[in-house]
Amino acid sequence: MERFSYHRPSGLDEAVRAVGPHGKFIAGGTNLVDLMKYDVERPNRLVDVARIPGLDRIEPLPDGGLRIGALVSNSALAYDERVQRDYPLLSRAILSGASPQLRNAATTGGNLLQRTRCYYFYDAGTPCNKREPGTGCPARTGRNRIHAILGTSEHCIATHPSDMCVALAALEAVVRVSGPGGERAIPMAEFHRLPGDRPEIDTTLAPDEIVTAVDLPAPRFPRHFTYLKLRDRLSYAFALVSVAVGLEMEGETVRDARIALGGVAHKPWRVPAAEALLRGRTAGKEAFGEAAAALLQGARGFGDNDFKIELARRAINRALAQAAAGKPQSVADKRIA
Incomplete structure (x- = not known):
């Protein structure tokens, strides 16, 4: 150090x-x-920003949403009564990640900014474009079981590790930041970036800007939702594939949908066109299969992670079925429902 x-x-x-x-x-x-x-x-x-006053609060917004301060711990957020009632998708996603000890210490702002768990990124003795631009990406031809299948580039195939961020993407949250130029709001879809030719840059946040809060829109999907996380072991582990789904249902018909994937790309993965395919359709295998195909269009494996493509397809179908039925994946019992 x-x-x-x-x-x-x-x-x-x-x-x-x-x-x-x-x-x-x-x-x-x-x-x-x-x-x-x-x-x-x-x-x-x-x-050390941990004691800056006012950033550890969860406060209502005029439009019925919530503002989550950047210093709100993951545990406090997941167990907040308003979040559990109005944004259960977010609560379930947070409780699917890390361990209780880590959730007690980790903050909302820090969760947004956590970095990849790529083997090569963490090993300072190996090349890594994300750690040292221009040195190469050995994951492309090396051990890449946990790596990305979507949005990759020749410079990087790392994945974003957060569970919370996948739910925030599906909920269309907005990240509020502050810097020398003042305050600005960044839609969740624009906060993280794909690697392109600058994989060392994870977000659209400027180096001298700080996350102050995350705004949740007015409550949606309080009943028809799920967060499905597939991992190597049922205890503390990062996602191989995760799926956050929120549906608005009228009987058996899908009126609106939001789907975000984790563990498959450099950022939480959303394809609005895939969500549009579900609107006005009867919930079922045909519609779900078309949405899954649209979400995974262009997916590519690199050897060890080829299995992720089929795993993701099945996970999307299962998650959509859970959400449509109003039977979300259990956090306590992690076996797939």
């Missing part, structure tokens, strides 16, 4: 001024500290 200075600001403006071009904001530290220990991240300054 490299030497670094430590600063604890009293407010947002001070935090933004203090971070500098090579500094990092830290709150729970559940990802950043690991990366520093592995010599992957080498900030010259840590700016």
Whole structure:
């Protein structure tokens, strides 16, 4: 671990001024500290934002939605009564990730910014375009069982690891950030980016901007939803494939749909055209199969992860069936319903 200075600001403006071009904001530290220990991240300054007042609240919005402060812990968010009642998809997704100890420390803002769990990214002794641009992507021809099948580039096939972000994508949340230029709002669909030729850049956040909150729109999908997570073991593990689904149903007819995939791309994966295929259709295998095909159009494996394409297709169909029936995947019993 490299030497670094430590600063604890009293407010947002001070935090933004203090971070500098090579500094990092830290709150729970559940990802950043690991990366520093592995010599992957080498900030010259840590700016501790964990005690900035006002960012640890969940507050109602005028339109009926909720504003989630960036310092709200994953546990507090998942177990909040309003979230469990109005946004159960988000609660289930958070409870599907990490361990209770990590959820108690991890924050909403930090979850948005966590980095890939690619083997090569974490191993400072191997090349990695995400860690050191221009050195190559050995995952393309190496061990790539957990890697992306959608939105990849010749420079990177890493995946985004968050469960919470997949649900936020399906719910069409908005990320609020603050920086020297003031405040701005970034739709969840635009917050994370695909690797392209700059895989070292994970988000559209500027280096001197800080996440302050996440806004949830007015409640949707309180009954017909599911978060289905497929992983190597039922205990703490990252998703091979996950599916967040929210449906508006009228009898057996799908009136509206939102679907987001995790574990398959550099960002939570949404295809609005696939959702449109479900509108006005009878919930069933035919419609679900067409939506799955549209979501996975262009999917490509790299050897070890070829199985993910079929796994994702089946997961999408199963998740849509669960949501349509109003029988979401259980968090307590992780066996597939």
